[in-house]
Each structure stands twice: as C-alpha cells, then as structure tokens.
C-alpha cells in the first residue's frame with residue numbers, strides 16, 4: 577500500500593542554523609525558509625536525490641510542534657511521510673486493521689498542498705507516520 581518515502585521531518589530550534597548544518601557540513605541542497613502560518617511552522621526542504629528532509633521550526637504560540645521542541649530541546653526526528661495513491665482507501669484499510677488515525681480521520685491539506693493524514697505513533701513502532709496522497 578505505501579509507496580515512496582516522501583520526506584522525513586525533523587524539528588529544529590533554529591531553521592537557519594539547521595540549514596547551515598545541512599548545506600555547509602553535509603553538502604546538501606537546501607531551499608530558502610518558508611513560513612506556513614496555517615501549519616504553525618517555518619520549514620526548509622533539503623533536497624536529496626531520492627527523497628526530502630524537512631527541517632521545521634515552530635512558528636507562533638500555538639505551533640503544533642512547540643511541545644515536541646520543549647521535550648527535545650536540540651531537535652529531533654518528528655515524522656516520516658509515505659506516499660499513497662488513494663488516501664481514503666488507505667485510511668479505511670488501516671482503521672479496519674485497528675490502527676488509530678489522528679484528528680477527525682478526515683484528510684487535511686498538508687504542507688505540500690496535498691491530502692494528508694497522521695497515524696498514531698504507538699501503532700507504528702513509536703514513529704509518527706504521515707500519509708500523503710500523490
């Protein structure tokens with residue numbers, strides 16, 4: 577059911593500093609920072625040959641990743657995102673197998689303008705999983 581790894585998301589305290597780590601130290605191609613107000617994050621994309629890494633800094637008081645950064649002060653891996661062809665079919669299959677879908681279970685529009693869902697980390701080896709329909 578799942579296809580390509582679309583991205584790995586890493587929460588960081590400072591997206592500019594994190595960009596330098598990836599561009600200068602690791603020699604990766606990194607985009608300019610982008611503020612996604614409605615998602616409460618500032619992000620940069622690290623473009624790798626086979627996938628992306630998204631570095632995310634909390635934006636605003638109500639940022640959904642503020643608590644994560646409080647618990648992981650130097651940052652840390654937040655989620656992995658797998659591509660699916662049909663997100664509602666994927667959700668129904670997961671619900672039928674007993675997995676928990678976060679929120680109201682309806683796909684929302686994610687940071688890339690595509691429908692996404694998040695799955696409970698306790699059902700997926702301790703890792704928050706995002707599904708994105710491509």
Ligand code: CO
Pocket residue numbers: 583585630655657687706
């Ligand atoms: Co994501």
